[in-house]
Amino acid sequence: MTRTVPEAVGNAGDGVHPTRADLRSALADLRAHGEISTISREVHWNRELGTVSRVALQHNAGGLVFENITGYPRPEARCGRVATNLLASHRRMAILLGLDPDTPYPQLVQHVLEFNGKRLSPVVVGTGPVKDHVVTGRDVDLTELPVPHWHHLDGGRYINTFGAVVTRDPDDGVMNVGVYRGMIVGRDKIAMLMVPSQHWGRHWAKWTERGEPMPIACVYGWHPIMDILAGSPIPPGVCEYDVMGAYLGAPVPLVRCETVDLEVPASAEIVVEGHISPDPETYEWEGPFGEFTGYVSDVPKKRPAMAVSCLTYRDDPIFRGTLEGSLPGSSGENCYLSSVQRAGIAWETLERAGVPGIKQVYVHPVTNGTTIVVQIRKVHEGHAKMVAAALWSSNAALYRYKYVIVVDEDVDPGDYSAIDWAIAYRVQPGSDDIVMFPGSFGSPLDPSTPLADREVSRLGSGLWNRTLIDATRTFRYEPQEAWGGKNFPPTVVPAEEDLDLVLGRWDEYGID
Ligand SMILES: Cc1cc2nc3c(=O)[nH]c(=O)nc-3n(C[C@H](O)[C@H](O)[C@H](O)COP(=O)(O)O)c2cc1C
Numbered sequence: 001m002t003r004t005v006p007e008a009v010g011n012a013g014d015g016v017h018p019t020r021a022d023l024r025s026a027l028a029d030l031r032a033h034g035e036i037s038t039i040s041r042e043v044h045w046n047r048e049l050g051t052v053s054r055v056a057l058q059h060n061a062g063g064l065v066f067e068n069i070t071g072y073p074r075p076e077a078r079c080g081r082v083a084t085n086l087l088a089s090h091r092r093m094a095i096l097l098g099l100d101p102d103t104p105y106p107q108l109v110q111h112v113l114e115f116n117g118k119r120l121s122p123v124v125v126g127t128g129p130v131k132d133h134v135v136t137g138r139d140v141d142l143t144e145l146p147v148p149h150w151h152h153l154d155g156g157r158y159i160n161t162f163g164a165v166v167t168r169d170p171d172d173g174v175m176n177v178g179v180y181r182g183m184i185v186g187r188d189k190i191a192m193l194m195v196p197s198q199h200w201g202r203h204w205a206k207w208t209e210r211g212e213p214m215p216i217a218c219v220y221g222w223h224p225i226m227d228i229l230a231g232s233p234i235p236p237g238v239c240e241y242d243v244m245g246a247y248l249g250a251p252v253p254l255v256r257c258e259t260v261d262l263e264v265p266a267s268a269e270i271v272v273e274g275h276i277s278p279d280p281e282t283y284e285w286e287g288p289f290g291e292f293t294g295y296v297s298d299v300p301k302k303r304p305a306m307a308v309s310c311l312t313y314r315d316d317p318i319f320r321g322t323l324e325g326s327l328p329g330s331s332g333e334n335c336y337l338s339s340v341q342r343a344g345i346a347w348e349t350l351e352r353a354g355v356p357g358i359k360q361v362y363v364h365p366v367t368n369g370t371t372i373v374v375q376i377r378k379v380h381e382g383h384a385k386m387v388a389a390a391l392w393s394s395n396a397a398l399y400r401y402k403y404v405i406v407v408d409e410d411v412d413p414g415d416y417s418a419i420d421w422a423i424a425y426r427v428q429p430g431s432d433d434i435v436m437f438p439g440s441f442g443s444p445l446d447p448s449t450p451l452a453d454r455e456v457s458r459l460g461s462g463l464w465n466r467t468l469i470d471a472t473r474t475f476r477y478e479p480q481e482a483w484g485g486k487n488f489p490p491t492v493v494p495a496e497e498d499l500d501l502v503l504g505r506w507d508e509y510g511i512d
Contacts, residue, residue: 018123018253019245021223022267023083023318026096027065033101035062035092044070045082045157050150053084053323057330061085063092065318072146074316078133079145079270081318084162086224087333093340096224097247105340105414106360112344116234120245122252128266134258135311141187142308145220145270150323151290155300156183158289159190159272162322162333163218164230166262167203169237170210175262176200177240179231181324182218183286188308190218191286192276197398197441197461199236204276204304213275215260216306221269221320223248231334232341233396259309269317274308282307290325292334292368297447298454326366335365338400342369345396350374353390357383362413369400370443373413376406376472384470385435392437392466399443405469410491422471433474437466 030036037056043049043066056064063086067074074080087093094103097111147157160182168175176199182192195201200216207214219226225247229240241263245251254263257273264271283302290296326335343361346369350358357377363369374387384406391401407413411422427433442464444454453463473488483489494502 017250018125018266019223019248019250020267021225021248021250022129022265023221023223023269023320026086026223027063027083027318029095030063030086030092033091033095035089035095037062037064039064039066040068042068042070045072045146046070046149047152049082049084049148050323053150053332054325054330056085057088057323057332060089063088066146069146077144077146078135079313079317079319081316082146082148083221083318083320084322085333087227087337088331089336090340093228093336096228105362108340109343109347109361112341113347115247116232116243116341116344116348118246119238119242120249120251122239122241122245122254122263124263125253125255125266128253128255129314130255130264130266130268130271130312132315133311133313136258136309140272140308140311142184142190142272142311143187145319147184147319148321150321151296151325153296154183154289155285155287156185158183158321159220160192160218161324162227162231162320163220164222164226164240165192165200166217166219166264167200167214168262169203170206170212172237174237175239175241176203176236177219177226177230179227181289182306183289185284185286185305188274189284190272190274190306190308191284191303192306193286193289194276194304195398195444195456195461197395202236204278208278211278213277213307215257215262215273215275217257217260217262217264217271217273218306219264219268219271221318222265222267226265227320227333228337228341231337233345233398236395257310258312267314270311270313270319272306272308273310273312274306276304276306278304290323291445292324292326292332292338293370293443293445293447294325294327295445295447298445299451301457326368328366331365335368338368339363339365342372342396342400346372346374346391346401349394349396350387350390353386353393355383355386355390358387359409360413364414364416370446371403371405372401373405373407373419375409375411375413377409378472378475381475384468384472388435388437388466388468392440398441398461399445401466402442402446402464403467403469406472408472411471419471423469426471426473427469433470435468435470437468440464440466442466 182190253266284305286303287300360375441461444462
């Protein structure tokens with residue numbers, strides 16, 4: 001099939017043209033900043049590729065494009081390239097968000113906080129590069145794609161690591177785009193981890209109630225803004241394509257799928273289409289998988305499986321995937337995107353709840369947002385509890401915000417030594433500075449969650465006991481003359497006039 005220039009059949013609106021952004025434009029941007037390594041030496045898809053990705057993360061190397069994969073020679077193979085590690089640094093995230101590469105973390109958080117709330121509808125075009133090749137029926141064989149067996153303990157080849165999963169709400173017709181893991185279990189089958197409280201899980205419940213299979217499309221490779229938003233809890237009922245358009249400043253050009261009533265980016269690299277049946281007889285074994293927690297902690301189960309009816313792809317496509325699993329010293333793509341998005345989304349949640357005095361929100365990449373630090377200008381006792389209550393009541397807390405640490409303005413939330421100091425001297429164990437919130441919905445993938453509390457098919461979600469650490473200075477003490485009339489002791493920070501004097505004379509002291 002020959003490529004045709006996308007032609008708009010929808011209305012992009014007053015002279016607004018669809019974006020030309022795609023995975024290839026993103027790779028070109030990263031390459032221009034020296035942030036891409038192209039690996040032309042032969043690399044095996046079976047464990048070697050995943051291990052190279054892990055070591056590259058340990059060495060803070062850039063994004064990787066593998067273009068010589070054992071068994072998938074170019075140009076004969078359907079696909080001979082894999083792109084990964086693209087989002088695994090704040091610098092690369094900044095570049096892909098169209099910002100200065102050195103944009104400081106708090107500004108990245110402000111950026112997503114602003115743009116997550118904006119919308120620009122996509123436009124449906126007649127065709128696009130993703131229709132260069134269309135394979136249907138018995139010709140579909142997913143093993144013809146160079147899907148890595150990422151980690152030696154994975155149960156199989158995980159095709160959905162950074163695949164964007166598109167489903168439609170059968171009631172209001174709104175599409176959802178989310179990232180949910182899936183493993184190849186046959187030439188045309190993908191078994192998937194279905195968590196009912198995720199947005200596609202809500203769609204799934206509605207399709208199941210109707211007794212109909214759920215149409216689904218998985219997109220492997222488009223502009224990473226898709227990965228960033230599909231992997232983030234954009235509110236239910238909002239289609240992530242609308243938010244992607246707002247980020248990119250132009251409507252996302254979509255094409256209709258061949259065999260399901262769904263739309264996918266016209267310049268996506270690879271798309272698979274199909275259905276998931278509600279019949280448990282069709283479920284397939286899935287797992288285990290090296291998860292974002294850094295553990296291979298779940299036990300294999302029979303889970304819903306996508307029956308693939310069609311594969312479409314660009315000429316010489318690039319498969320997009322990611323090595324999951326945060327470890328100290330080698331945080332991956334999910335970690336960095338969560339570090340920014342989970343902080344931005346938390347900030348928005350706090351603002352919507354009317355929590356006053358939010359100064360900064362920080363998520364260390366290695367925690368993926370399981371731990372979040374909120375810096376406040378404290379206005380009343382109990383302020384930190386307001387922060388935790390707001391975060392824990394939000395849908396975005398499903399896999400995140402198990403630990404909420406609240407600090408004062410003088411404690412840098414991005415500095416773990418500062419947080420440690422605040423916990424050491426502003427927190428009294430046994431008092432209400434540490435509050436547990438047991439039996440909350442939570443992550444079924446956390447190795448510290450007992451297996452009985454991870455039964456998502458029965459419980460609808462995993463269960464977590466959440467904890468607030470209020471590391472702010474208490475307002476409960478009486479003011480003391482010895483403390484300068486304040487109600488909390490002063491620190492040993494030098495007096496300003498002493499510091500001015502000393503710094504003014506510094507060169508005279510002869511200290512190197
Ligand atoms: C790389 C990556 C892999 C993920 N894998 C899963 C997964 O297997 N299952 C899941 O429920 N969520 C997974 N997530 C988190 C979801 O994508 C995230 O919760 C998102 O908000 C889901 O979209 P939704 O809010 O529209 O349901 C993953 C996120 C990323 C970035």
